Amino acid sequence: MGESSASKPCLEADIWAKLVPAHSMYSVVDIRSNETVVYSEISCSSENKHEWCKITRSLNQSSAMIQNKSSSTILIDGATVQSEDIMLIQSGSEIIPGPDREGHLSYRFETIPTAERCEKRLKISIDIENAKCGICLNIWHDVISVAPCLHNFCNGCFSEWLRRSQERRATVLCPQCRAVVQFAGKNHFLREVVEDILQADTSLGRSKEDVAILDSHALIQSNLVISSGRKRKRPHLAVDEQTSGPDLSCPQCGTEYGGFRCNQDTVHIPCQVCGGMMPSRSNISVPQHCLGCNRAFCGAYWHSQGVARIDGHPLCTYDSFRPIMERSISSIPFTAHETNRYEQDITERSIRQLGRTLQDVISEWIGKFDNREIDRSRMPLNHADVITAATHICK
Template structure:
């Protein structure tokens, strides 16, 4: 006996859909749930128009679960547990509900909770005093906030960068502008940056003018974690070993701390960067013509810097391969990244099949779409990299960011392919309402396979 679900009983409101029942049989439509209580009715069989109520779904106050009440005279199954008439059980996102006593002959439903901005705000609220979110240098809400260590005080990137520059010119060590403790590290604080941005959205009177923000950005020099020397002299009673730490324990030495390389020698006030690949150190040289940062994630990598200076990894200092950071045009790839198409393996296989049917390699396709990126033919809104408006084939990125770029370009490649050019099993699928933003594709292999997810959402908050 097949069962086809639909909502009835309580008149649907105009509120956003907060949950749905996704049938295991693709012939049936999803059951959308809008109100806090919904009675689900089903046709007893295709031969009769009679319907019966088989369950009620009640939204719980935590917004992360619901309660199912069996409204059927028969037993129903919820996550493999029998639920008798008038009994209730709590369900969560991904729970399986079967409107009968066994799996045979009944269409099973997966319960999906859909997130929304309203739900997120009700689930978590953080109260922050405005005065505790201000930079002690400019007395405004943090902009591009950075945190210094070990005291953990926070400042605008531009404000602290200017303080750092002036301190290095006048003093032997860099002191925290707030507590006057010696600063050994400074780095971006992405968590506090999000909080500061939310506060500005909530109260526009706290915003600075566009001119002030632009000027502050010109001073900003902290892109990755900086290791700052204390300026103390290195006094030792034993022979100097190249790989020893500085006597104050502030940072590990780099090759230019010990020897002059390429006309440059580190001094006691040189700010250092720690490579995100090998952990080695290199001096931070603003204005130097060799890339030290990935433009996609702002992390620092030492391979390009040391390779340009002819320093190899055969010495006593950690130095990574030059391949860790290089221009996009010099990267190569032979396999579709695992994160392509939102980690949907079925979509990845379809894309791979299309590329092979065209007689091309993955690198051929990527190179073609990089040209389109250069020519500004692609909307880069969804490209999850920093500085997206300036990225082109000459931009230096790390391997992780290159894979993100490839995944982004493969989305555009796929949606450019006419449906009749797709494999038959793929062209016959209907688009998922939630497109690439669908959460169900991540935990339901069947849903990921039967619906097309390389498309724009037509429902939900990502439209």
């Protein structure tokens, strides 16, 4: 059994983390103070207790340092921690107060949001006119923000404006204030505001046909860096800053690959893995965004252009973004069972008892997924209905 050293009466709001046992018959250990020593009982009938670990809260409020205070080694996320050694733990980390899994109870470390976050929801009063797109004059749909002016538009509306602007002039101007647009990206906070507005007044919603048209025109799935058509001087850097770190410009801005070369009006997308730039090209069949999370990845694009490596430019491997059916999985990700190591062990043991490999099971389920034999409603994917085994997905 676990017991916290903070013995004084405290409110529930004082609890900032917990040690949750794998079996519900055991008690949860509440952690209240910024530095807490956790004790364990030697036996149920004995009053003797010994120190097991010390947990110290980190400054970022979402992690902690754990020190092994027992005389033997303990396991943290599968790693061995010697007596008196210290290790960083995050919410979801598994802690076993012994040298092996057998015979010891597993705990999961969980941080608790502050009472203000749990119990208070910020109420915002907004004029409906201030939540309308400056192009279509309707309530925002899939709202995006442009910089540096920070005006907001429907994704589909601004994407059409972007296409037409690039055909006519070297710069893209904001439809509302005519400032030069250098950046465009999705505004997730305003998207939640729109959802609240439409719940309060359903008459403001658009028809399914209008939504489908807007979505078909939407170009911005991740942050876009928009070229002004003029060479901008790089900010002055110290000598050591100039020589350290990769150049994040686009390789196709100076060289032709696959029959394409960027011009001064080309819109660029930053890759979510390497941070490097690639041209945004909606007229090719090679995907550049993951349908599951909408983020951009450059691996498949550069693979299609026949580019494997360029000195001075970060490029992802093809493995970072490839079709589901081409992926091989050697181990179950810890997040697949919502960080429940006990359930993951059951799954792995069941697969072994069947005399199969994990990849065998995954291949079978991919086939079921393609045949729509699997419920997709609970999958944490943005476009679960249209994803197939041939769809490019990030890791």
